Amino acid sequence: MSTLKIAIQKSGRLNEDSIQILKDCGISINNGNDQLKAEASNFPLEILFLRNSDIPQYLIDGVVDAAIVGDNLLVEKGKTIQVAEKLGFSKCKVSVAVPRSFEYKSIKDLDGLRIATSYPNTVNDFFASKNISVDLHQISGSVEIAPNIGLADAIVDIVSSGSTLFKNNLKEVEVIFKSEAVLAVSPTISNENQAILNKLQFRIQSVLRARKSKYILMNVPNDNIAKVTQILPVLKSPTVVPLNEKGWSSVQTVIDEDKFWDVIDQLKEAGAEGILVCPIEKMVL
The missing domain is CATH 3.40.190.10 (Periplasmic binding protein-like II)
Incomplete structure:
Protein backbone atom coordinates (compact mmCIF):
# COMPACT_ATOMS: atom_id res chain seq x y z
CA MET A 1 0.00 0.00 0.00
CA SER A 2 1.25 3.48 -0.89
CA THR A 3 2.28 5.87 1.90
CA LEU A 4 2.10 9.65 1.79
CA LYS A 5 5.32 11.34 2.89
CA ILE A 6 4.80 14.71 4.51
CA ALA A 7 7.45 17.10 5.85
CA ILE A 8 7.04 19.38 8.84
CA GLN A 9 9.39 21.66 10.69
CA LYS A 10 11.82 19.85 12.96
CA SER A 11 11.14 22.01 16.04
CA GLY A 12 9.42 25.19 17.14
CA ARG A 13 5.87 26.52 17.13
CA LEU A 14 5.14 25.46 13.56
CA ASN A 15 6.14 21.91 14.49
CA GLU A 16 3.73 21.88 17.43
CA ASP A 17 0.84 23.31 15.45
CA SER A 18 1.46 20.91 12.57
CA ILE A 19 1.43 17.87 14.85
CA GLN A 20 -1.72 19.17 16.53
CA ILE A 21 -3.72 19.58 13.33
CA LEU A 22 -2.76 16.05 12.24
CA LYS A 23 -3.90 14.71 15.61
CA ASP A 24 -7.13 16.71 15.33
CA CYS A 25 -7.62 14.91 12.01
CA GLY A 26 -7.72 11.64 13.95
CA ILE A 27 -4.21 10.59 12.94
CA SER A 28 -2.18 8.76 15.59
CA ILE A 29 1.51 9.59 15.29
CA ASN A 30 4.14 7.33 16.80
CA ASN A 31 6.92 9.81 17.44
CA GLY A 32 9.44 10.27 20.21
CA ASN A 33 11.97 12.94 21.08
CA ASP A 34 14.57 13.82 18.44
CA GLN A 35 13.10 11.48 15.84
CA LEU A 36 13.68 12.46 12.23
CA LYS A 37 10.89 10.25 10.95
CA ALA A 38 7.58 8.95 12.33
CA GLU A 39 4.71 6.87 11.02
CA ALA A 40 0.98 7.09 11.61
CA SER A 41 -0.57 3.94 13.03
CA ASN A 42 -4.04 4.48 11.54
CA PHE A 43 -3.42 6.37 8.29
CA PRO A 44 -0.98 5.77 5.38
CA LEU A 45 1.25 8.67 6.40
CA GLU A 46 4.96 9.04 7.09
CA ILE A 47 6.25 12.27 8.64
CA LEU A 48 9.75 13.63 8.04
CA PHE A 49 10.99 16.22 10.54
CA LEU A 50 13.19 18.56 8.53
CA ARG A 51 14.99 21.85 8.88
CA ASN A 52 12.53 24.51 7.81
CA SER A 53 14.70 26.06 5.10
CA ASP A 54 15.26 22.65 3.45
CA ILE A 55 11.58 21.78 2.96
CA PRO A 56 10.95 23.60 -0.35
CA GLN A 57 13.80 21.74 -2.07
CA TYR A 58 12.57 18.41 -0.70
CA LEU A 59 9.20 19.18 -2.26
CA ILE A 60 10.71 20.20 -5.59
CA ASP A 61 12.90 17.06 -5.70
CA GLY A 62 9.99 14.80 -4.78
CA VAL A 63 11.64 13.47 -1.63
CA VAL A 64 8.37 14.29 0.14
CA ASP A 65 4.89 14.41 -1.35
CA ALA A 66 3.60 17.29 0.76
CA ALA A 67 4.59 19.59 3.59
CA ILE A 68 3.17 21.87 6.24
CA VAL A 69 5.33 24.95 5.85
CA GLY A 70 5.20 28.71 6.15
CA ASP A 71 3.99 30.48 3.04
CA ASN A 72 6.90 32.91 3.43
CA LEU A 73 9.34 30.07 2.76
CA LEU A 74 7.60 29.14 -0.48
CA VAL A 75 7.71 32.75 -1.64
CA GLU A 76 11.45 32.75 -1.00
CA LYS A 77 12.44 29.28 -2.23
CA GLY A 78 9.51 27.54 -3.88
CA LYS A 79 7.36 29.78 -6.05
CA THR A 80 6.52 26.86 -8.35
CA ILE A 81 5.18 24.73 -5.49
CA GLN A 82 1.40 24.44 -5.32
CA VAL A 83 -0.45 25.41 -2.14
CA ALA A 84 -3.34 23.02 -1.52
CA GLU A 85 -4.71 24.60 1.65
CA LYS A 86 -4.14 27.64 3.86
CA LEU A 87 -4.10 26.39 7.44
CA GLY A 88 -4.77 29.54 9.45
CA PHE A 89 -2.00 29.17 12.05
CA SER A 90 1.58 30.41 12.47
CA LYS A 91 0.53 33.75 11.02
CA GLU A 180 0.68 31.64 7.41
CA ALA A 181 1.16 27.89 7.49
CA VAL A 182 0.02 26.10 4.32
CA LEU A 183 -0.29 22.57 3.03
CA ALA A 184 2.09 22.46 0.06
CA VAL A 185 2.28 19.74 -2.58
CA SER A 186 5.24 18.36 -4.51
CA PRO A 187 4.98 18.77 -8.31
CA THR A 188 6.06 15.12 -8.64
CA ILE A 189 3.43 13.55 -6.36
CA SER A 190 2.08 10.26 -7.73
CA ASN A 191 -1.60 9.66 -8.45
CA GLU A 192 -1.79 7.14 -5.61
CA ASN A 193 -0.35 9.56 -3.08
CA GLN A 194 -2.45 12.42 -4.41
CA ALA A 195 -5.52 10.33 -3.57
CA ILE A 196 -4.23 9.90 -0.01
CA LEU A 197 -3.49 13.63 0.19
CA ASN A 198 -7.04 14.39 -0.91
CA LYS A 199 -8.35 12.34 2.03
CA LEU A 200 -6.02 14.14 4.41
CA GLN A 201 -7.05 17.51 3.02
CA PHE A 202 -10.72 16.63 3.50
CA ARG A 203 -10.02 15.93 7.17
CA ILE A 204 -8.02 19.15 7.53
CA GLN A 205 -10.85 21.18 6.00
CA SER A 206 -13.30 19.66 8.49
CA VAL A 207 -11.02 20.60 11.39
CA LEU A 208 -10.46 24.15 10.09
CA ARG A 209 -14.19 24.76 9.64
CA ALA A 210 -14.79 23.57 13.21
CA ARG A 211 -12.08 25.88 14.56
CA LYS A 212 -13.75 28.88 12.96
CA SER A 213 -17.28 27.98 14.06
CA LYS A 214 -19.28 27.60 17.26
CA TYR A 215 -22.51 25.75 18.02
CA ILE A 216 -25.01 28.17 19.55
CA LEU A 217 -28.20 27.28 21.47
CA MET A 218 -30.72 29.72 22.89
CA ASN A 219 -34.23 29.75 24.31
CA VAL A 220 -36.58 31.97 22.32
CA PRO A 221 -40.28 32.85 22.68
CA ASN A 222 -42.15 31.27 19.76
CA ASP A 223 -43.46 34.68 18.69
CA ASN A 224 -39.86 35.91 18.27
CA ILE A 225 -38.36 32.96 16.38
CA ALA A 226 -38.69 34.60 12.97
CA LYS A 227 -36.99 37.76 14.24
CA VAL A 228 -34.14 35.80 15.84
CA THR A 229 -33.49 33.66 12.77
CA GLN A 230 -33.24 36.79 10.63
CA ILE A 231 -30.49 38.09 12.91
CA LEU A 232 -28.40 34.90 12.87
CA PRO A 233 -25.67 35.07 10.16
CA VAL A 234 -26.02 31.47 8.97
CA LEU A 235 -26.36 29.93 5.51
CA LYS A 236 -29.19 27.52 6.40
CA SER A 237 -32.21 27.67 8.67
CA PRO A 238 -31.51 26.91 12.34
CA THR A 239 -33.00 23.94 14.16
CA VAL A 240 -36.05 24.82 16.26
CA VAL A 241 -37.05 22.40 19.05
CA PRO A 242 -40.15 23.01 21.23
CA LEU A 243 -39.40 23.28 24.95
CA ASN A 244 -41.44 21.79 27.77
CA GLU A 245 -42.41 25.34 28.78
CA LYS A 246 -45.34 26.40 26.64
CA GLY A 247 -44.66 29.17 24.12
CA TRP A 248 -40.88 28.66 24.08
CA SER A 249 -38.45 26.83 21.78
CA SER A 250 -34.76 26.06 21.64
CA VAL A 251 -33.08 27.57 18.57
CA GLN A 252 -29.85 25.83 17.59
CA THR A 253 -27.38 26.57 14.80
CA VAL A 254 -23.73 26.91 13.81
CA ILE A 255 -22.28 30.40 13.69
CA ASP A 256 -18.97 31.90 12.63
CA GLU A 257 -17.16 32.70 15.88
CA ASP A 258 -16.00 36.08 14.53
CA LYS A 259 -19.61 37.13 13.93
CA PHE A 260 -21.04 36.05 17.29
CA TRP A 261 -20.18 39.21 19.21
CA ASP A 262 -21.60 41.34 16.39
CA VAL A 263 -25.09 39.91 16.91
CA ILE A 264 -25.24 38.93 20.60
CA ASP A 265 -26.90 42.20 21.70
CA GLN A 266 -29.44 41.96 18.88
CA LEU A 267 -30.32 38.38 19.88
CA LYS A 268 -30.90 39.43 23.48
CA GLU A 269 -33.05 42.37 22.38
CA ALA A 270 -35.07 39.94 20.22
CA GLY A 271 -35.92 37.91 23.33
CA ALA A 272 -33.26 35.19 23.27
CA GLU A 273 -32.34 33.83 26.71
CA GLY A 274 -30.00 31.19 28.12
CA ILE A 275 -27.60 31.55 25.22
CA LEU A 276 -24.96 28.79 25.14
CA VAL A 277 -21.93 28.77 22.85
CA CYS A 278 -20.14 25.41 22.41
CA PRO A 279 -16.96 24.41 20.57
CA ILE A 280 -17.18 22.07 17.58
CA GLU A 281 -14.64 19.27 17.21
CA LYS A 282 -15.24 18.45 13.51
CA MET A 283 -17.47 20.00 10.87
CA VAL A 284 -18.06 17.89 7.75
CA LEU A 285 -19.97 19.35 4.82
Missing part, protein backbone atom coordinates in the same frame (compact mmCIF):
# COMPACT_ATOMS: atom_id res chain seq x y z
CA CYS A 92 3.20 36.39 10.59
CA LYS A 93 4.40 39.16 8.31
CA VAL A 94 7.56 39.59 6.27
CA SER A 95 8.38 43.22 6.95
CA VAL A 96 10.96 45.97 6.60
CA ALA A 97 12.18 47.37 9.91
CA VAL A 98 14.49 50.28 10.69
CA PRO A 99 15.97 51.74 13.89
CA ARG A 100 13.40 53.69 15.90
CA SER A 101 15.51 56.83 15.48
CA PHE A 102 15.16 56.59 11.67
CA GLU A 103 12.83 59.35 10.42
CA TYR A 104 10.94 57.21 7.94
CA LYS A 105 8.52 58.95 5.57
CA SER A 106 8.24 56.65 2.54
CA ILE A 107 9.81 53.60 0.97
CA LYS A 108 12.04 55.90 -1.08
CA ASP A 109 13.98 56.57 2.13
CA LEU A 110 15.41 53.06 1.80
CA ASP A 111 16.97 53.69 -1.63
CA GLY A 112 20.68 52.88 -1.55
CA LEU A 113 20.67 51.61 2.03
CA ARG A 114 22.10 48.35 3.37
CA ILE A 115 19.40 45.73 4.05
CA ALA A 116 20.13 42.62 6.15
CA THR A 117 17.87 39.60 5.64
CA SER A 118 17.51 35.84 5.46
CA TYR A 119 15.13 36.26 2.52
CA PRO A 120 17.27 37.58 -0.37
CA ASN A 121 14.92 36.58 -3.20
CA THR A 122 11.93 38.14 -1.47
CA VAL A 123 13.85 41.35 -0.80
CA ASN A 124 15.24 41.64 -4.33
CA ASP A 125 11.82 41.05 -5.90
CA PHE A 126 10.10 43.52 -3.59
CA PHE A 127 12.51 46.41 -4.04
CA ALA A 128 12.86 45.76 -7.77
CA SER A 129 9.08 46.11 -8.08
CA LYS A 130 9.38 49.51 -6.37
CA ASN A 131 12.31 50.60 -8.58
CA ILE A 132 14.48 50.95 -5.51
CA SER A 133 18.11 49.84 -5.29
CA VAL A 134 19.41 48.39 -2.02
CA ASP A 135 22.69 46.87 -0.85
CA LEU A 136 21.66 43.38 0.22
CA HIS A 137 23.43 41.59 3.08
CA GLN A 138 22.30 37.96 3.37
CA ILE A 139 22.71 36.59 6.87
CA SER A 140 21.16 33.81 8.92
CA GLY A 141 20.28 33.72 12.57
CA SER A 142 19.46 36.90 14.48
CA VAL A 143 18.87 39.41 11.72
CA GLU A 144 17.52 42.01 14.17
CA ILE A 145 20.97 42.69 15.60
CA ALA A 146 22.41 43.83 12.24
CA PRO A 147 21.61 47.57 12.56
CA ASN A 148 22.89 47.67 16.16
CA ILE A 149 26.34 46.39 15.15
CA GLY A 150 26.61 48.56 12.06
CA LEU A 151 26.15 45.75 9.53
CA ALA A 152 23.00 47.21 7.96
CA ASP A 153 20.74 50.25 7.96
CA ALA A 154 17.54 48.20 7.94
CA ILE A 155 16.33 44.60 7.96
CA VAL A 156 13.70 42.42 6.32
CA ASP A 157 12.50 39.60 8.55
CA ILE A 158 9.50 37.73 9.92
CA VAL A 159 7.40 39.74 12.38
CA SER A 160 4.84 38.09 14.64
CA SER A 161 4.12 40.08 17.78
CA GLY A 162 6.77 42.74 17.16
CA SER A 163 8.38 42.17 20.57
CA THR A 164 11.73 41.13 19.07
CA LEU A 165 11.85 44.34 17.03
CA PHE A 166 11.04 46.38 20.12
CA LYS A 167 13.78 44.69 22.15
CA ASN A 168 16.29 45.54 19.42
CA ASN A 169 15.19 49.17 19.15
CA LEU A 170 13.60 48.66 15.72
CA LYS A 171 10.25 49.63 14.20
CA GLU A 172 8.25 48.09 11.36
CA VAL A 173 7.81 50.47 8.41
CA GLU A 174 6.70 48.30 5.45
CA VAL A 175 4.84 44.97 5.21
CA ILE A 176 6.01 43.03 2.16
CA PHE A 177 3.39 40.30 2.58
CA LYS A 178 1.45 38.33 5.17
CA SER A 179 2.19 34.67 5.71
